Each structure stands twice: as C-alpha cells, then as structure tokens.
Amino acid sequence: MDRTFQVDLRGIVDLLSHHLYASPRVYLRELLQNAADAITARRVAEPTAPAVTWIEPPALTSDGTLRIHDTGIGLTEAQVHELLATIGRSSKRDELGFARHEFLGQFGIGLLSCFLVADEIRVVTRHADQPTVLWTGHTDGRYRVELAGPDAGRDEPGTTVTLVPRPGAEQWFTVPTVTELARHFGSLLPITVRVGEVETTGGPPPWSAAAGTSPAARREGLIRYARETLGFTPFDVIPLSVPEAGLTGAAFVLPNPANPAARVGHRVYLKRMLLTEGAEGLLPEWAFFARCVVDAGELRPTASREALYEDSLLESTREALGDQLRGWLVQLADADPHRLGEFLQIHHLGVKALALHDDEMLRLVEQWWPMETNAGRMTLAEFRQRHGVIRYAATTDEFRQLAAVAAAQDLAVVNGGYTYDTEIIERLPGLDRTALIERLEPTDLTTRFDTLDPGVELALRPFLLAAQRALDRLGCEVALRAYDPVSLPALYLVSRTAAWHDELESTRQRADDLWAGVLDAIASSGPPERPQLVLNHRNPLVRRITTLGDPELVGLAVEALYGQALLLGYHPIRPADAALLNNSFLGLLGRAVPGPE
Numbered sequence: 001m002d003r004t005f006q007v008d009l010r011g012i013v014d015l016l017s018h019h020l021y022a023s024p025r026v027y028l029r030e031l032l033q034n035a036a037d038a039i040t041a042r043r044v045a046e047p048t049a050p051a052v053t054w055i056e057p058p059a060l061t062s063d064g065t066l067r068i069h070d071t072g073i074g075l076t077e078a079q080v081h082e083l084l085a086t087i088g089r090s091s092k093r094d095e096l097g098f099a100r101h102e103f104l105g106q107f108g109i110g111l112l113s114c115f116l117v118a119d120e121i122r123v124v125t126r127h128a129d130q131p132t133v134l135w136t137g138h139t140d141g142r143y144r145v146e147l148a149g150p151d152a153g154r155d156e157p158g159t160t161v162t163l164v165p166r167p168g169a170e171q172w173f174t175v176p177t178v179t180e181l182a183r184h185f186g187s188l189l190p191i192t193v194r195v196g197e198v199e200t201t202g203g204p205p206p207w208s209a210a211a212g213t214s215p216a217a218r219r220e221g222l223i224r225y226a227r228e229t230l231g232f233t234p235f236d237v238i239p240l241s242v243p244e245a246g247l248t249g250a251a252f253v254l255p256n257p258a259n260p261a262a263r264v265g266h267r268v269y270l271k272r273m274l275l276t277e278g279a280e281g282l283l284p285e286w287a288f289f290a291r292c293v294v295d296a297g298e299l300r301p302t303a304s305r306e307a308l309y310e311d312s313l314l315e316s317t318r319e320a321l322g323d324q325l326r327g328w329l330v331q332l333a334d335a336d337p338h339r340l341g342e343f344l345q346i347h348h349l350g351v352k353a354l355a356l357h358d359d360e361m362l363r364l365v366e367q368w369w370p371m372e373t374n375a376g377r378m379t380l381a382e383f384r385q386r387h388g389v390i391r392y393a394a395t396t397d398e399f400r401q402l403a404a405v406a407a408a409q410d411l412a413v414v415n416g417g418y419t420y421d422t423e424i425i426e427r428l429p430g431l432d433r434t435a436l437i438e439r440l441e442p443t444d445l446t447t448r449f450d451t452l453d454p455g456v457e458l459a460l461r462p463f464l465l466a467a468q469r470a471l472d473r474l475g476c477e478v479a480l481r482a483y484d485p486v487s488l489p490a491l492y493l494v495s496r497t498a499a500w501h502d503e504l505e506s507t508r509q510r511a512d513d514l515w516a517g518v519l520d521a522i523a524s525s526g527p528p529e530r531p532q533l534v535l536n537h538r539n540p541l542v543r544r545i546t547t548l549g550d551p552e553l554v555g556l557a558v559e560a561l562y563g564q565a566l567l568l569g570y571h572p573i574r575p576a577d578a579a580l581l582n583n584s585f586l587g588l589l590g591r592a593v594p595g596p597e
C-alpha cells in the first residue's frame, strides 16, 4: 500500500531558520514576493487591476498582529487546500515543474519563512467572485480552512496575510524595521507598496529608460544613486544589458584602487526584488574595478534567495558583462585618452591582468600605460618608437642595479619588475611581429664599456693580479674598463646563469646528501660563469688605487670597492661578503688612524 510522507513542520522551520535563511528578516521579503506575484497573475487577465500592497505593523493594527494586504489574484478554496497545505507546492511552476519566468517565487516554501517570526499565520483570500476563504496555520503543522460567513467576506479580490508574532520576535515587527525591510527588499518593485501611509516603492530602476528622458539625465540619476546607495561617487557609469538573462543595470567604476584579491559584491535584483547586496561571480575576476547594480529576470536564485545560482546562463552573462566593460575601456581610449590615463592610474592592475590574455587590452596597455624606464616614464609604444628594441629588466632589483649605468651607455631599459609588466612585454611579439624585445643580460653591459689602451693595461698588470688575489676566494673576477658615469668606481655584474648557480650552491649547502647530489648533477649541466667586478678606470679614485705600491693596501681597497658595488647594486650579501666588508673597513680604518704600533 502506498503511503504519503508525514512532515513535522517544526523540523522544517528549524531547517529554514538555521540552515537556509541568513536572518528571520526574510519573512517580509517572502510576503512582498507573494503579493507581487499575485498581482502579476491577476493583471494577466485584468491589465488594469490595481497593483497595491500595504502593510500594517502591530502598532497600526492595534491587535498585536501584522497584516499585509494585496490586490492580487487570490485563491479559491480548492487552491487553498492544494497550495497552502502542501510544503513545496507552488502555483508558479509550469506543468513540467519549471519556474515560470513571470513570477518571483518557485519553490513553494516562502510562506513557511513567516514561521521564523510568527506562531500563527492567517490567510484571508478571495479569487474573482468566488467566496472568501480563511486559512489558519500553526507552527506545529495544524491548519484549518473555512469559508467566510456571508458578512465576513472580502469586498474585493485579493489576499490579506496576518502574522501573530512569536514572543521574542517583536523586534521584526516595529514600524521602522518593517518600513526599512520593505524599502530594502522591495523599493524597485513594479507595484505600489506602503507601510502604513508611507510608500516604500520608489519608481523604476534608475538605469531604466523610464527613469530619465535623456542618457545624460539617467547618468546623473545613477551617480546620485551610487552616492546614496553604494557610498561613493563613481569614476564613471557603464550601462549594462544582457537580453538573454533579462538583465539590465549599470556598472560603477570605483574611484579608488580596489584590492584584486578582495571579492567585490554586486547588488542584484531578480525581477526587481533585491536578491543580495553582495553577489559574487557576476563579473569576471579581472573586473575588480567595477561594482554593479543589476536587475535580471532570467538568472536563478539559490533556494535561500541570497545568492545567484551558478549555471551556464550565469557563466555566459558573466562573459557578456566582461565584454561590455572591455568595450567601455576601448571606447574611452578612442574618445578620451586623458580620462583613460586617469583610469589607469587608479586601476592599472586590473587592466594589466586582463592584458595577459586579451589582445585588445594588451594594445591598450602598450599604447597608454606609462612604464618606468631609465629614460623616464613612457609607454611601451613610445619606447619602441624611440629605441626600437624593448630592452627590459625582469625584476626591479635588476633594474635598480643597472638602470643608471645602462643610461650612461645610452642603453634604454624598461623596468619589467612591477606586477605583470614582464609578462606583458613578453606577450607583445605575439601580437605584433615587428615588436622586438630583449631581456637585459647584466653582463652584456661590459661589451659596451671601453677597453684600456694595451700599454696602460700592461702597466696595470701587477695591480690587477693583486686585486684578483683579494677576490679569488669569493669566486669573483676583476676587470678594468673605462665607462660612464665617471662617478661610479666599480660595478658588480652577475650573468643570469651565474646568479642561478649561486642560488643552487647556497641551497646545496643547506640540503641533505641525497638532495645535494641531485643539485650537483643539475649544477654540472652548465658552466658556472664567474661574476665580475668591473673597475672604472675613468673614476679618479680607482686611478689612484691602481697606482698604489703597497699590495696589502691594494687588497683592502679592492675589497672595499667590491663591498660598495654589492650594496649599490642591491645584491644579496653572503656571510663571506659580510666578513670581507668587515675586514676591509677595519683595515682601512686602522691605516687612516695611525697609532703607536
């Protein structure tokens, strides 16, 4: 024999309050939603039927209950039995069980949320010229259905829902709270909602064509809306529209840099009822510079109605909205490059992130984003025009080490060390085959330095040998060249492979035997190039040092130059370097301050 499930309502109410809804305040949203749906349903057959809902909190009813009245379609006695007595039964689905898109509700559980704040719910309803029906439900699952007596019937079709507040839940029924909740959830509803005498609906959404006659007036309205509702004056407003999601709205460009890691929440209305102020996933991740307010008819809510349901429609909507933001950027570049410059000052990180996989954004960054170079800030396009090859340092340290020296050799270098900059530069040839890029190799610089006259070089051999002896134990080679700037006595240059070997070596020293063996094998795969200390023969101090007769003093001086070059070039100081610096400093000091011995 088939049997039917028995449902204990208290368990369901507990489930809703503790696991589905974030707060009991949703009770008012669900009531408003039912009223709005009932009005929509009635106006299908009667387009001129009144569209009004009014709420009387206990302070106005004076019998301790809250009442909400609507001019909607109402229910017949049979429908009351069918719809209000069965959890999960809804009149808002089609024969196949799909949500009908003209209605807000779909799950058939909304009314139960009233049990979060009420012990008893009464529904008095009249459909067309049918008799008025009374339904009374209790938290423990008991309910009663009766027909109103001849004098107790409603004068007009529609429904009144009455809540008897649960002791302890009174704070959800005060006039200010109910008014605020009605505004919060329902201010954009296409019906009139009043709490007492106060109207809480405020006309069409500020982005809709009905809100302003001209685009300029709508824009003004939206800026005002952002100030009042979101708390900031936007940098710009971008109209949004995705017809397949029934979506319209606006994106507000934030006036201040946003943290790319912090998720931006968007304000989402579904059929003009507020779903959430913190929807995630409406825009692609790179679009962290914008906050949206949208109304969508076709996007689905989760059952709690507090977030968007992640489905393929949401995915394609996200893409379409991303395209619209991109389009705005491209259009801004064409129409008002100065303004685009201002935008990039604030939000370059987002745009650069986008440029990593979007050619149009890459072009925009190339054209408009000034990068740091050793010849001043300039865009990559300008740099190419002036210098042909885009030579770049891949890290800020590398750039700092070499920028000034490279400039003195007429070698322009871009600092690719800021977030995404190197990747952006390296993507350029893929976009434009004529773009030439070259990563700066520190040791390339030496090829630009002048060698000394062979006679001079020969005369300085004893000095070079003494200098080399001082730095041999550090694995550093000493060279003597003539280069600018004259004020720079020495430059420490490490090729990238040498830097890599250095790192490998220090890891190897810290690693256990097995791992050290593996690292040894890797290290042996390439010849370890030695770092160089290139002394500048144009520098007067270096010249004087080269003429010193005392080999010990030569050693101390070269060690000091080595230490200074390390520090100036932002190179890591190893323990051996620190010991050497210490030794040279004290040695030189000892000689500068003569004592009795």
Ligand SMILES: Nc1ncnc2c1ncn2[C@@H]1O[C@H](COP(=O)(O)OP(=O)(O)OP(=O)(O)O)[C@@H](O)[C@H]1O
Pocket (backbone or CB within 6 Å): 030, 033, 034, 035, 038, 070, 072, 073, 074, 075, 083, 084, 089, 090, 091, 092, 104, 105, 106, 107, 108, 109, 110, 111, 112, 159
């Ligand atoms: N004010 C009303 N006027 C007319 N019918 C109503 C009213 N309130 C509720 N109903 C009927 O009761 C049914 C159940 O309402 P309930 O709020 O529980 O679910 P729903 O609105 O269908 O879906 P959801 O759970 O998504 O809100 C509705 O489908 C509707 O037919």
